[in-house]
Amino acid sequence: MAKTSSTTTASPSPGTPSPPHGLRDFYENPAVPVASGPSRSLRQARMLARALEPAGASGPRTVLDIGCGDGTAAATAAPLLRGHRLIGVDWSQDALTRARTRLPYAVRGELDGGGLPFASRSADAVLFSEVLEHLVDPDAALDEIRRVLRPGGHLMLSTPNLAAWYNRALLLAGVQPVFSEVSLRGIHGRPGTEVVGHLRLYTARALREFVAASGFTVVALKGAPFHGVPRTLRPLDRMACAAPTLASILLLHARRA
Numbered sequence: 001m002a003k004t005s006s007t008t009t010a011s012p013s014p015g016t017p018s019p020p021h022g023l024r025d026f027y028e029n030p031a032v033p034v035a036s037g038p039s040r041s042l043r044q045a046r047m048l049a050r051a052l053e054p055a056g057a058s059g060p061r062t063v064l065d066i067g068c069g070d071g072t073a074a075a076t077a078a079p080l081l082r083g084h085r086l087i088g089v090d091w092s093q094d095a096l097t098r099a100r101t102r103l104p105y106a107v108r109g110e111l112d113g114g115g116l117p118f119a120s121r122s123a124d125a126v127l128f129s130e131v132l133e134h135l136v137d138p139d140a141a142l143d144e145i146r147r148v149l150r151p152g153g154h155l156m157l158s159t160p161n162l163a164a165w166y167n168r169a170l171l172l173a174g175v176q177p178v179f180s181e182v183s184l185r186g187i188h189g190r191p192g193t194e195v196v197g198h199l200r201l202y203t204a205r206a207l208r209e210f211v212a213a214s215g216f217t218v219v220a221l222k223g224a225p226f227h228g229v230p231r232t233l234r235p236l237d238r239m240a241c242a243a244p245t246l247a248s249i250l251l252l253h254a255r256r257a
Helices: 023-027 038-051 072-081 093-099 138-148 165-172 204-213 231-240
Strands: 062-066 085-090 106-108 123-129 149-160 216-224 249-256
Touching: 038 072, 038 123, 038 149, 038 216, 038 249, 062 072, 072 085, 072 123, 085 093, 093 106, 123 138, 138 149, 138 204, 149 204, 165 231, 204 216, 204 249
Parallel strands: 062 085, 062 123, 085 106, 123 149
Antiparallel strands: 149 249, 216 249
C-alpha cells in the first residue's frame, strides 16, 4: 500500500524479463517478494513460543516453516524457539538458496503433488506465514499440514485480511482492495507497487470457519500490522490490531484435532 493512486499498470521495457507463463515461473523469479514484515513475524513467533513448552522441559520440538521463502520469518522466530528444531520448507529453489543462508535446515517440499517430505505425525508445530493466499488448492494444503502434525500439534497461520479497515473504505469508493490481484503481470485498480501472486483472500470469519472445517480447533485469532501501510497511517494500523476483524493481517493459532 505504498501508493495512493488507484490505478498503476506495469509496462515492459528493454531488458525487462518476459511475463510469467504460470505460477511456477512467477515464484521462481528472484524479483518476486518472498518475505513479509518483521512485526507480523515477531507476533506470530511469540504466539508459537507461548504455545510450545520450553525445550528443556520435554525435549526439542520439531517446527516446520512451510513456505519459508527466504527464511526471514523463521530466522525471526529462532531466538524465541531456542532448543527446538526449526526446518524451513519451500518448493522454490531460488527461495531455498536464500533461506539456507539464514537457517540450518531448509528442504524442498510441496503441499500438493508429491507432498511434504515428512512422515505422518512427525511435526509438533507448523508455521504457515503468508502462504494460504497464494494457493490454488488450500483444502489440500491444510490436509497435508494436518497429516504431518501430531495430534494436538500447533498450526500458526497468517494471511492478509480482506476486510482490513482501509479495504472497507476502498471498496466503498469502488477501488480494488489492497492484497487482491487481477493479474500476475501488473497492478490494476488498487494501491501498491508489487505484484505478489495472491489468489485467495479471507475475512476473519471465513478463515476461522475454513480452518475448523479442515480438522483443526481454533485457539486464538489476533491481528498484526502491514509493513506496506504508508508511514502516516501506521498508528491507525497498529490500533486496528486490537480488533482482528479490522486488522491488516490475521494471525490464527489452531491445534490439530
